[in-house]
Amino acid sequence: xxxxxxxxxxxxxxxxxxxxxxxxxxxxxxxxxxxxxxxxxxxxxxxxxxxxxxxxxxxxxxxxxxxxxxxxxxxxxxxxxxxxxxxxxxxxxxxxxxxxxxxxxxxxxxxxxxxxxxxxxxxxxxxxxxxxxxxxxxxxxxxxxxxxxxxxxxxxxxxxxxxxxxxxxxxxxxxxxxxxxxxxxxxxxxxxxxxxxxxxxxxxxxxxxxxxxxxxxxxxxxxxxxxxxxxxxxxxxxxxxxxxxxxxxxxxxxxxxxxxxxxxxxxxxxxxxxxxxxxxxxxxxxxxxxxxxxxxxxxxxxxxxxxxxxxxxxxxxxxxxxxxxxxxxxxxxxxxxxxxxxxxxxxxxxxxxxxxxxxxxxxxxxxxxxxxxxxxxxxxxxxxxxx
Amino acid sequence: xxxxxxxxxxxxxxxxxxxxxxxxxxxxxxxxxxxxxxxxxxxxxxxxxxxxxxxxxxxxxxxxxxxxxxxxxxxxxxxxxxxxxxxxxxxxxxxxxxxxxxxxxxxxxxxxxxxxxxxxxxxxxxxxxxxxxxxxxxxxxxxxxxxxxxxxxxxxxxxxxxxxxxxxxxxxxxxxxxxxxxxxxxxxxxxxxxxxxxxxxxxxxxxxxxxxxxxxxxxxxxxxxxxxxxxxxxxxxxxxxxxxxxxxxxxxxxxxxxxxxxxxxxxxxxxxxxxxxxxxxxxxxxxxxxxxxxxxxxxxxxxxxxxxxxxxxxxxxxxxxxxxxxxxxxxxxxxxxxxxxxxxxxxxxxxxxxxxxxxxxxxxxxxxxxxxxxxxxxxxxxxxxxx
Numbered sequence: 001x002x003x004x005x006x007x008x009x010x011x012x013x014x015x016x017x018x019x020x021x022x023x024x025x026x027x028x029x030x031x032x033x034x035x036x037x038x039x040x041x042x043x044x045x046x047x048x049x050x051x052x053x054x055x056x057x058x059x060x061x062x063x064x065x066x067x068x069x070x071x072x073x074x075x076x077x078x079x080x081x082x083x084x085x086x087x088x089x090x091x092x093x094x095x096x097x098x099x100x101x102x103x104x105x106x107x108x109x110x111x112x113x114x115x116x117x118x119x120x121x122x123x124x125x126x127x128x129x130x131x132x133x134x135x136x137x138x139x140x141x142x143x144x145x146x147x148x149x150x151x152x153x154x155x156x157x158x159x160x161x162x163x164x165x166x167x168x169x170x171x172x173x174x175x176x177x178x179x180x181x182x183x184x185x186x187x188x189x190x191x192x193x194x195x196x197x198x199x200x201x202x203x204x205x206x207x208x209x210x211x212x213x214x215x216x217x218x219x220x221x222x223x224x225x226x227x228x229x230x231x232x233x234x235x236x237x238x239x240x241x242x243x244x245x246x247x248x249x250x251x252x253x254x255x256x257x258x259x260x261x262x263x264x265x266x267x268x269x270x271x272x273x274x275x276x277x278x279x280x281x282x283x284x285x286x287x288x289x290x291x292x293x294x295x296x297x298x299x300x301x302x303x304x305x306x307x308x309x310x311x312x313x314x315x316x317x318x319x320x321x322x323x324x325x326x327x328x329x330x331x332x333x334x335x336x337x338x339x340x341x342x343x344x345x346x347x348x349x350x351x352x353x354x355x356x357x358x359x360x361x362x363x364x365x366x367x368x369x370x371x372x373x374x375x376x377x378x379x380x381x382x383x384x385x386x387x
Numbered sequence: 388x389x390x391x392x393x394x395x396x397x398x399x400x401x402x403x404x405x406x407x408x409x410x411x412x413x414x415x416x417x418x419x420x421x422x423x424x425x426x427x428x429x430x431x432x433x434x435x436x437x438x439x440x441x442x443x444x445x446x447x448x449x450x451x452x453x454x455x456x457x458x459x460x461x462x463x464x465x466x467x468x469x470x471x472x473x474x475x476x477x478x479x480x481x482x483x484x485x486x487x488x489x490x491x492x493x494x495x496x497x498x499x500x501x502x503x504x505x506x507x508x509x510x511x512x513x514x515x516x517x518x519x520x521x522x523x524x525x526x527x528x529x530x531x532x533x534x535x536x537x538x539x540x541x542x543x544x545x546x547x548x549x550x551x552x553x554x555x556x557x558x559x560x561x562x563x564x565x566x567x568x569x570x571x572x573x574x575x576x577x578x579x580x581x582x583x584x585x586x587x588x589x590x591x592x593x594x595x596x597x598x599x600x601x602x603x604x605x606x607x608x609x610x611x612x613x614x615x616x617x618x619x620x621x622x623x624x625x626x627x628x629x630x631x632x633x634x635x636x637x638x639x640x641x642x643x644x645x646x647x648x649x650x651x652x653x654x655x656x657x658x659x660x661x662x663x664x665x666x667x668x669x670x671x672x673x674x675x676x677x678x679x680x681x682x683x684x685x686x687x688x689x690x691x692x693x694x695x696x697x698x699x700x701x702x703x704x705x706x707x708x709x710x711x712x713x714x715x716x717x718x719x720x721x722x723x724x725x726x727x728x729x730x731x732x733x734x735x736x737x738x739x740x741x742x743x744x745x746x747x748x749x750x751x752x753x754x755x756x757x758x759x760x761x762x763x764x765x766x767x768x769x770x771x772x773x774x
Contacts, residue, residue: 265475265656267653269651269653
């Protein structure tokens with residue numbers, strides 16, 4: 001267990017006075033450029049070969065312009081390839097809500113810093129679950145916005161067709177303030193008219209996890225009385241997962257291949273293994289996965305017309321213990337991906353809402369909506385907190 | 388370029404007075420146990436999980452008992468999985484004979500320390516070429532003894548059916564003194580009666596490399612006038628290489644699998660990739676490779692009756708530049724393996740003899756003999772030096 005901040009870095013940049021986020025502090029995952037500081041990407045051989053950025057990433061600049069003060073750069077899984085938040089080079093940030101358990105990743109340090117109260121909010125990235133999962137594990141609000149909505153300039157890419165910038169907060173009001181700035185949209189307007197409960201996702205989660213989030217779900221039903229249960233993925237959430245676990249690593253390999261082949265960088269074994277397997281993915285598997293993605297997009301578009309939200313568990317269980325053996329980690333990652341794959345595949349906005357625990361460890365309830373309906377999700381979180 | 392010694396280590400153990408190696412200094416590759424010091428194995432996550440040894444490795448003890456003084460532990464490629472001598476964690480030991488070029492590996496630091504004159508001799512290990520190649524690249528005498536001849540207690544294994552303990556020296560006399568101790572056999576007796584020149588191995592080497600070692604080969608012909616040219620591997624040196632590159636990584640994966648799965652250790656990408664590929668090797672490929680190994684053993688037994696030696700280039704070229712891109716390194720490693728695979732496959736003793744250069748960089752001539760005829764090879768090296 002270690003600090004949420006990247007070892008050896010120290011940065012503090014005051015926000016512009018008088019903005020909507022004045023008085024708030026934030027941290028940025030070490031995938032975001034901060035001018036004058038190396039972007040480490042969670043790997044000792046990444047920063048070395050890249051020039052020190054001369055401009056802030058778009059999201060960092062937007063937060064500073066809105067008045068928030070940057071207080072640090074946070075640990076990430078290596079080049080965002082991880083979901084548990086254990087970085088062999090920089091350490092595992094503390095999960096204060098479940099000590100001895102992982103914070104979730106890859107936005108591990110951002111979630112940890114917010115959960116510890118070190119800052120009010122923090123920027124993360126979510127390609128395959130990297131904001132949603134740490135939000136769930138640390139008991140935070142977290143958002144994966146509509147894919148393509150935010151300007152990702154200055155954010156280290158992984159798999160561009162799935163990459164998003166997200167953020168965390170401990171309370172709904174702060175979450176809404178930050179969301180208004182980064183979504184560039186007021187968090188005002190009607191609540192959802194209809195609620196779909198994804199019974200396949202609830203069925204895939206551990207029974208105890210599904211039961212633990214039922215009280216929040218029941219409050220949500222009171223807020224949105226027109227609800228019904230539906231299968232989210234008739235093709236199978238596992239089919240969607242297989243497609244995403246084909247497409248995303250292949251794209252990541254395309255992103256990092258030049259660097260890997262030039263510098264032969266150091267990685268934890270599991271990270272290197274993922275890239276090796278990606279490099280060997282047959283073209284036929286990629287083609288199949290792209291078709292499944294198309295089918296999944298059609299399904300979610302059908303399921304989530306404007307005004308509808310979908311509820312599902314963010315992850316199938318609460319935070320696992322740290323430092324598990326690799327075969328166990330592999331099983332955990334695979335199960336998490338089953339409940340996260342739709343995000344990267346279809347690009348709908350999703351928020352994870354805290355409030356439930358299982359054996360004392362947080363677990364989150366996730367809400368999805370139509371593409372572009374990010375603000376409606378944030379409004380729902382606000383309304384749900386006061387019901 | 389860095390020191391040949393493992394960073395952060397310092398060890399000096401005087402040898403027992405009055406022995407045959409009194410006055411000599413030696414270094415030990417960081418795969419050999421030295422009591423009271425961690426055996427690092429060239430990887431930051433290896434030493435951490437292994438107890439500090441309480442006894443010296445057999446070879447270290449034998450050197451100390453013979454009077455040699457231990458002056459340091461030397462850098463190795465990570466858990467001996469490498470042939471160029473570039474360690475991303477500990478640095479690339481200087482090749483003083485070819486600055487800007489790799490020292491060869493995995494016994495990189497041992498070769499570098501001897502070549503720099505920091506010590507008189509040094510212990511290495513050779514599974515797939517890890518003494519022979521650095522001897523060739525650094526311009527040293529180096530031996531891979533008959534497989535199974537030396538006691539390997541206290542030496543970190545990689546692929547036990549191929550692992551050997553070897554050593555380096557700058558001159559034939561020192562090489563012979565150390566060899567007598569570690570082979571536990573006087574370097575006395577007749578010279579070889581017959582010389583086989585492996586025309587396929589000479590043909591596979593770069594033409595300039597083959598030409599560069601021709602003057603030494605001609606001296607050898609004067610020493611052993613009954614010579615003839617023969618094909619060493621009628622099945623193809625490349626077939627032997629493919630078999631060894633199937634069997635050795637699979638065995639290495641068996642050696643390291645428990646550690647890798649428990650600790651998810653850090654590796655340079657290329658090292659992790661080798662283990663991943665090994666883990667996926669189909670059983671049918673292993674079966675085929677084992678048959679090729681058997682065929683190769685039969686061939687070398689036939690080719691090398693007692694009293695016969697075989698001459699071939701140690702490596703197909705002189706030391707390549709440091710820090711090449713991975714695709715180039717992959718091609719270089721593959722080519723080197725074609726001239727080294729017989730060692731691990733068949734276990735015959737082999738020495739690499741210095742004395743030739745190509746564009747100023749050393750290249751070695753290798754001599755093989757019947758299993759157990761290690762001392763005859765050393766005698767040949769001594770005789771050749773004075774012809």
